[in-house]
Amino acid sequence: MRREVHRVIKVEEIKQEAEDVFTFYFKDDFCSSASPGQFIMVWIPGMDEIPMSLSTINQKGVSSITIRSVGDATRILCQTKVGEKIGIRGPFGNGFTLKGSKPVLVGGGTGIPVLYPLASRMLISGVKPAFILGARNVEQLLFKDRLQEILDDLIISTDDGSLGFKGYASDCLSQLLREKQFDSIYTCGPEQMIVSVFKEAEKRKILVQASLERYIKCAVGLCGSCGIGPFRVCKDGPVFDSISLREMMNELGLRKMDPSGRLIPIEK
Amino acid sequence: MSKLSLAVELAGLGLRNPTMNAAGILGMSSHQLKRLYEGGAGAVVTKSLGKQPRNGHPNPTIVFVEGGIVNSMGLPNPGAEYFKDEIKRLKAENIPVLASFFAASIEDFTYLASLFTESGADALEINCSCPNVGREKCMLEADLESLEMVTKAVREASSLPIFVKLTPNVANIVEGAKVAEENGADGITAVNTLKALAVDINMRKPILSNIIGGLSGPALKPVALRCVWELFENIEIPIIGCGGVSNWRDAIEFLLCGASAVQIGTALMDHGVEIFKEVNEGIRRYLEENGFGGVRDIVGLAHET
Numbered sequence: 034m035r036r037e038v039h040r041v042i043k044v045e046e047i048k049q050e051a052e053d054v055f056t057f058y059f060k061d062d063f064c065s066s067a068s069p070g071q072f073i074m075v076w077i078p079g080m081d082e083i084p085m086s087l088s089t090i091n092q093k094g095v096s097s098i099t100i101r102s103v104g105d106a107t108r109i110l111c112q113t114k115v116g117e118k119i120g121i122r123g124p125f126g127n128g129f130t131l132k133g134s135k136p137v138l139v140g141g142g143t144g145i146p147v148l149y150p151l152a153s154r155m156l157i158s159g160v161k162p163a164f165i166l167g168a169r170n171v172e173q174l175l176f177k178d179r180l181q182e183i184l185d186d187l188i189i190s191t192d193d194g195s196l197g198f199k200g201y202a203s204d205c206l207s208q209l210l211r212e213k214q215f216d217s218i219y220t221c222g223p224e225q226m227i228v229s230v231f232k233e234a235e236k237r238k239i240l241v242q243a244s245l246e247r248y249i250k251c252a253v254g255l256c257g258s259c260g261i262g263p264f265r266v267c268k269d270g271p272v273f274d275s276i277s278l279r280e281m282m283n284e285l286g287l288r289k290m291d292p293s294g295r296l297i298p299i300e301k
Numbered sequence: 302m303s304k305l306s307l308a309v310e311l312a313g314l315g316l317r318n319p320t321m322n323a324a325g326i327l328g329m330s331s332h333q334l335k336r337l338y339e340g341g342a343g344a345v346v347t348k349s350l351g352k353q354p355r356n357g358h359p360n361p362t363i364v365f366v367e368g369g370i371v372n373s374m375g376l377p378n379p380g381a382e383y384f385k386d387e388i389k390r391l392k393a394e395n396i397p398v399l400a401s402f403f404a405a406s407i408e409d410f411t412y413l414a415s416l417f418t419e420s421g422a423d424a425l426e427i428n429c430s431c432p433n434v435g436r437e438k439c440m441l442e443a444d445l446e447s448l449e450m451v452t453k454a455v456r457e458a459s460s461l462p463i464f465v466k467l468t469p470n471v472a473n474i475v476e477g478a479k480v481a482e483e484n485g486a487d488g489i490t491a492v493n494t495l496k497a498l499a500v501d502i503n504m505r506k507p508i509l510s511n512i513i514g515g516l517s518g519p520a521l522k523p524v525a526l527r528c529v530w531e532l533f534e535n536i537e538i539p540i541i542g543c544g545g546v547s548n549w550r551d552a553i554e555f556l557l558c559g560a561s562a563v564q565i566g567t568a569l570m571d572h573g574v575e576i577f578k579e580v581n582e583g584i585r586r587y588l589e590e591n592g593f594g595g596v597r598d599i600v601g602l603a604h605e606t
């Protein structure tokens with residue numbers, strides 16, 4: 034069987050991360066051999082199929098996705114119980130490439146869990162990353178405990194100042210870069226945050242890898258529905274490096290393809 | 302020694318080689334189509350465009366099956382008006398463009414044909430064979446009478462080469478092709494996807510939101526080859542072969558059966574845009590090794606007795 038084929042997995046365990054955020058653990062061989070940053074398509078029969086990045090990869094054979102209830106499909110998914118079935122296909126996309134010996138990871142909101150498998154992989158390869166954990170408030174600091182367990186250099190940033198640095202994660206990064214040297218930045222989160230992180234990195238000539246999100250249909254690079262500039266998020270991404278990011282600056286944070294293929298403004 | 306030329310003349314279009322993408326494959330923007338051309342395609346085909354923007358069907362819109370994929374995208378497209386500028390951008394770089402389009406009335410077919418002609422498209426491809434919107438009773442999966450009216454209307458509205466893309470979901474594909482030919486079509490694209498379904502035994506439900514979709518990929522190839530064969534025996538206008546071309550051997554098979562060019566779609570999933578270069582290099586090698594002077598020399602060669 035190929036990883037592109039639809040299959041059904043059983044939910045082994047569920048962890049509530051915040052009021053509206055849940056992590057679903059399951060076993061799947063293809064996901065076990067995924068790269069950090071890759072995503073799967075999650076099928077809710079009669080409703081939708083949506084892309085979700087893996088938030089755990091092969092911890093004793095178990096992988097996970099972390100979902101915020103934001104629309105019809107995610108609301109239904111978040112009501113799934115242990116033992117119930119979810120349809121998946123994948124993993125798809127390129128994932129992160131491990132580069133540099135002094136990396137800093139910047140995660141915002143549901144972008145944080147996407148970076149968790151990357152941090153784990155870095156530790157295995159002997160690299161100790163710094164990690165900026167950004168959220169609106171302390172309740173939305175996803176994966177804080179899990180990251181604290183494995184990382185020495187964890188920096189908390191909340192928009193409202195309810196814990197750690199007060200302000201945006203990108204501002205927190207600016208401050209950190211004034212104090213310490215890093216040779217690579219990995220980021221995932223709201224697109225405006227990614228834009229700010231990238232601009233800061235460009236100023237200091239530090240290479241970035243950013244995981245982006247678009248409306249994905251086929252997930253295998255055929256239909257073009259997830260286009261950004263000359264790229265397809267599902268196949269050329271979802272992770273893009275600085276060279277690619279520079280090529281999409283007239284769309285990044287500004288415009289996105291809607292389901293019909295028209296570029297529409299991104300609400301800020 | 303200079304390389305053997307793969308240039309072809311297709312219904313008046315001069316192309317650097319006989320390959321293009323199938324409609325619906327990476328045709329959502331000029332950016333994507335330009336990338337196909339840079340990957341080596343001889344021409345590019347737009348996503349099938351309608352008068353209004355269309356979101357298409359809800360996901361899942363694609364399912365992987367043995368020998369290919371079944372899709373029911375449901376003709377998502379940004380709309381003809383929006384796409385005018387995309388075509389102009391491609392023409393600014395001298396990229397040959399086939400505008401693929403569909404409509405629900407003769408009036409709209411006429412309107413769209415004029416619009417794409419004005420935008421500078423090099424040719425038109427009428428999509429009257431998408432299997433995924435049948436319930437809407439558009440002029441898709443067209444019956445012979447509609448096919449006649451549509452071809453005639455587009456012919457009157459445009460002086461560009463017109464290709465009519467036909468469905469394999471008919472008992473006799475030659476009938477439709479003849480109607481198209483008699484009413485002014487300059488070529489036939491054969492074929493669109495084959496109606497299909499995929500079901501999941503654990504969910505006990507069809508996977509596609511639209512239930513029924515269209516099969517493409519290697520499993521479709523023998524059907525498409527048969528259609529091209531029958532068309533070559535019965536019509537005079539050139540044929541663009543489409544259905545499961547995954548490598549240069551497949552392309553040669555289509556040419557031998559009577560296609561003057563081939564479209565590639567599903568194979569991009571595994572091979573990326575580089576497939577155009579691979580297919581073209583393979584065709585060139587085959588022609589050189591077998592002593593042929595050009596692509597034209599092998600079109601329909603398998604029919605010779």
